[in-house]
Every structure is written in structure tokens, then in C-alpha cells.
Amino acid sequence: MPLPKVAIVGRPNVGKSSLFNTLARRRIAIVEPTAGVTRDRVATLIEAGDRWFELVDTGGMDFQTEADLDRDVAGQIDYALAEADLVVFVVDIRDGWQPLDEQIARRLRPIEAPVIVAANKADHKGHEVGAADFHALGYEPILPVSAKHGRGRSDLLDAIAERLPAGADEAPADVAMRIAIVGKRNAGKSTFLNALAGAERVIVSETPGTTRDAVDIRFEKDGLTYVAIDTAGVRKRKSLASDIEFYSLSRAMESIRRADVVLFLIDAAVPVSQVDKHLAAEIEKQARPVVLVVNKWDLAKGYAGTDDYADYLTKMLPGLNYAPLAFTTATEVRNVPATIDLARALHKQAHTRVATGTLNRVLRSAIKEKQPPSPTATLPKVYYATQVAVAPPTIALFVNHPDLFAQSYRRFIENRLRDEVPFAEVPIRILFRAHRPEEGSPKGRRSERRSSGKKR
Numbered sequence: 001m002p003l004p005k006v007a008i009v010g011r012p013n014v015g016k017s018s019l020f021n022t023l024a025r026r027r028i029a030i031v032e033p034t035a036g037v038t039r040d041r042v043a044t045l046i047e048a049g050d051r052w053f054e055l056v057d058t059g060g061m062d063f064q065t066e067a068d069l070d071r072d073v074a075g076q077i078d079y080a081l082a083e084a085d086l087v088v089f090v091v092d093i094r095d096g097w098q099p100l101d102e103q104i105a106r107r108l109r110p111i112e113a114p115v116i117v118a119a120n121k122a123d124h125k126g127h128e129v130g131a132a133d134f135h136a137l138g139y140e141p142i143l144p145v146s147a148k149h150g151r152g153r154s155d156l157l158d159a160i161a162e163r164l165p166a167g168a169d170e171a172p173a174d175v176a177m178r179i180a181i182v183g184k185r186n187a188g189k190s191t192f193l194n195a196l197a198g199a200e201r202v203i204v205s206e207t208p209g210t211t212r213d214a215v216d217i218r219f220e221k222d223g224l225t226y227v228a229i230d231t232a233g234v235r236k237r238k239s240l241a242s243d244i245e246f247y248s249l250s251r252a253m254e255s256i257r258r259a260d261v262v263l264f265l266i267d268a269a270v271p272v273s274q275v276d277k278h279l280a281a282e283i284e285k286q287a288r289p290v291v292l293v294v295n296k297w298d299l300a301k302g303y304a305g306t307d308d309y310a311d312y313l314t315k316m317l318p319g320l321n322y323a324p325l326a327f328t329t330a331t332e333v334r335n336v337p338a339t340i341d342l343a344r345a346l347h348k349q350a351h352t353r354v355a356t357g358t359l360n361r362v363l364r365s366a367i368k369e370k371q372p373p374s375p376t377a378t379l380p381k382v383y384y385a386t387q388v389a390v391a392p393p394t395i396a397l398f399v400n401h402p403d404l405f406a407q408s409y410r411r412f413i414e415n416r417l418r419d420e421v422p423f424a425e426v427p428i429r430i431l432f433r434a435h436r437p438e439e440g441s442p443k444g445r446r447s448e449r450r451s452s453g454k455k456r
Contacts, residue, residue: 019147184267292324
């Protein structure tokens with residue numbers, strides 16, 4: 001049974017996103033005094049007592065505008081209300097009753113879901129008397145809250161939990177994998193995510209920069225639950241026009257850090273840009289498995305083949321030369337589900353452990369093929385290797401002097417490991433560690449005598 005959904009609605013600038021973050025106890029939605037910051041539905045899972053629900057933040061409701069993007073925002077609000085099992089109607093206790101609040105109340109009356117009025121910005125007890133103004137809206141209960149200070153949070157959660165339908169007693173299914181969808185502006189990320197979710201889950205617009213928040217969306221495939229993270233399109237830092245864009249960029253970078261696998265969308269219709277290279281460097285730095293998703297492939301077919309484009313990406317993004325490619329047309333849902341299968345395979349690779357014996361056989365073979373060059377009179381020597389971590393697979397090589405191993409030889413060892421062990425398409429970390437002889441061994445006793453100054 002799906003988890004109940006609780007939608008937060010209200011006019012612009014009443015503090016919906018602040019209340020969303022307060023209930024979630026973490027900063028998820030972007031909070032700015034500018035009206036219209038929230039556009040897509042932003043969701044997170046909340047536990048209230050022994051009950052669970054999905055909390056959904058929405059954009060500000062405004063019935064006066066005719067702009068295309070504002071109509072898209074209104075469409076997302078309509079989706080949220082259609083799915084909602086309960087509505088939290090947020091008003092501003094300091095502004096008091098407003099005509100737009102009444103319009104929203106009328107919009108909510110045909111909805112069968114119960115409605116709780118959260119009178120926000122009741123930052124101290126003296127503000128609470130203003131809650132009486134909102135009885136005219138026709139909804140009960142009316143709960144004074146302060147998203148800024150956390151006042152009334154427990155009372156609001158208790159009121160929500162009491163009114164949740166069946167299904168709230170079931171804990172959410174474990175997430176098999178978190179997938180970040182990143183790319184530069186207009187690479188087709190939102191269209192791609194809607195194709196995965198099988199619904200108009202986020203706004204798709206020709207207007208650059210439409211997506212601002214990092215939007216987590218749960219979906220199921222082959223009996224497994226996944227979370228896809230749609231992010232704002234990345235642009236050059238010096239081109240950021242506002243604090244909102246800066247927060248959006250920060251959310252995109254954070255989504256890479258908390259993802260198990262990254263789907264890096266590349267627009268096949270335009271050349272690889274500096275922004276693409278910047279994103280590739282961040283993915284490489286975070287050592288996340290990544291699928292290079294060449295989107296809008298329908299616009300490039302006839303100009304280049306898949307092999308030619310793969311060679312082009314290897315040249316332009318050499319740090320991700322191990323990453324597999326997927327060629328998609330998100331507008332037609334072409335090859336989109338297959339990227340999840342590919343991401344799943346990478347996730348498995350990243351969590352694979354290889355026996356120490358196998359690693360050392362590969363290592364001995366590599367050294368026999370190519371001895372490490374020596375920049376000094378001291379010969380570089382490798383004693384043994386062992387895997388010390390997964391996600392990313394991390395191999396410790398114990399050697400006599402780590403500084404003797406040049407970067408080129410380290411790459412040689414990495415490439416041989418990719419050829420011989422099941423890490424071919426994911427990042428690998430190789431740590432060169434100084435080998436210290438065990439106490440009691442002949443070599444260890446000689447070392448102890450030298451350090452203590454004793455002579456035979």
C-alpha cells in the first residue's frame with residue numbers, strides 16, 4: 001500500500017517551504033523571501049510517532065497570473081492536491097485573513113481530503129490570538145505554528161498523524177538505490193525524470209533554470225524502490241544571477257554526494273561545454289559510479305554514430321573514460337528504463353569485494369609485465385594488496401616507499417585491475433601504504449635494533 005501523501009499549500013510567501021523544512025528537520029526546500037521560488041513538488045518522508053507519510057511542498061497559489069510557467073506551477077499544485085490524503089493549508093498569522101486565502105479555501109472545498117490550517121509566523125505566544133481570524137475559512141483545526149522557531153511542530157505532526165488514512169502504519173520500503181540526475185541547463189533532466197516516474201512529476205519548460213530545488217522522487221521498477229533526484233541545471237558560477245541560483249547549484253552538488261549512482265545527462269545536440277567538464281570533475285572527485293546519458297540522441301542521429309560519440313566523450317571527459325554510455329531520447333521514453341538497469345549494475349560493481357588472493361595474483365602479473373620505474377637508487381617494491389572498502393572499491397597496496405611510485409605507474413595498476421577484477425565501469429581508489437614489518441619477524445627485529453641504537 002502506498003504511503004499517504006500530505007500536501008502543503010497556501011499563497012506565496014506564507015512560509016510553506018520553511019514549514020516543510022521544519023517538519024522534516026532538515027533543509028530540503030530552498031527558502032527565500034522572493035515569491036515564486038518553489039515551482040516543482042518537493043517531497044520527503046516523515047515519521048510522526050509510529051505513522052509514516054510523504055510530505056509534499058508546493059508553489060504559491062496565485063489565481064491572477066497567465067504566464068506559461070506559472071500555469072505549470074499551478075498544474076503541479078493540482079497534481080499534489082489530486083494525490084493528497086490530507087492538506088496543510090498555510091496562512092500568515094501576522095498578515096491576518098487575506099482575500100487570496102479565501103480563494104484558496106474555495107479551491108480546496110471540492111477536495112475530499114481533510115484540511116488542517118497552519119497559522120504560520122506565530123513566533124511568540126502573543127501572536128496566537130490572530131488565529132481567530134481564520135475561522136472564516138471554514139476549516140478546523142487552526143494551529144498556530146512558527147516554522148522559524150519550531151513552535152507548534154509537535155502539535156501539527158500529532159494533528160496530521162490523527163487524520164492519516166490506512167497505510168500510514170506501514171514503514172516505507174527500503175530504497176534499493178539513490179540516483180542523482182545531473183547536467184547543464186536544458187539537457188532534458190526533468191523530461192527524463194518524468195519518463196522514469198511515468199507521470200508529470202516535475203515541470204518541463206523551454207525556459208532555462210525552471211528547476212530550482214533538488215526534487216526526490218520515489219518510483220518502483222522490477223519490485224524495487226528507487227529514489228531519483230532531479231536537480232537544477234548547472235551553469236558557470238560567474239553566471240549565477242541570484243542567491244536562488246547559488247542554492248540550486250549547491251543542491252545539485254549535494255545530490256552527487258548523497259547518490260549511489262549518478263546519471264550525467266549530456267545534450268547530444270550541442271558540444272560538450274565547460275559546465276559539463278566541471279560536473280565531470282565533481283563526479284570524479286566524489287568517486288561516484290556514473291552513467292553518461294547522451295540525451296536527445298534523435299537530434300544527433302545521422303551526424304555521428306554511437307562509437308564516434310563515445311570516442312568524442314573519451315577525449316572531452318578523460319577522467320570518466322571508464323563510465324558506460326546510454327543513448328536516450330527522453331521525450332519518447334526511448335532507452336530511459338534501461339539506464340536504471342545499467343545504474344543497478346554499476347551499484348553492484350561498486351559494492352563488490354574481491355578476495356585478497358585474487359588481487360595479489362593480478363598484482364604479481366602486472367608487476368611481471370611492467371616493473372615500476374625507479375627515480376632513485378632505491379627500487380620500488382610492492383609487498384601485497386588487499387581490498388579495504390567498497391563504494392568505491394578501495395585497494396590498499398603495501399609498498400616499501402609510496403613516494404617512489406609515479407602517477408603513470410599508479411594508472412597502469414588501476415587499468416590492470418579494471419581489466420582483471422569486476423570493477424571495470426566504476427571508480428577505484430588505490431592507496432599506496434608504507435609496509436611496516438610485524439614485531440617479532442627478523443626484519444622487524446633488525447628495525448627495532450636500528451631504532452634503539454643497539455649493535456651486535
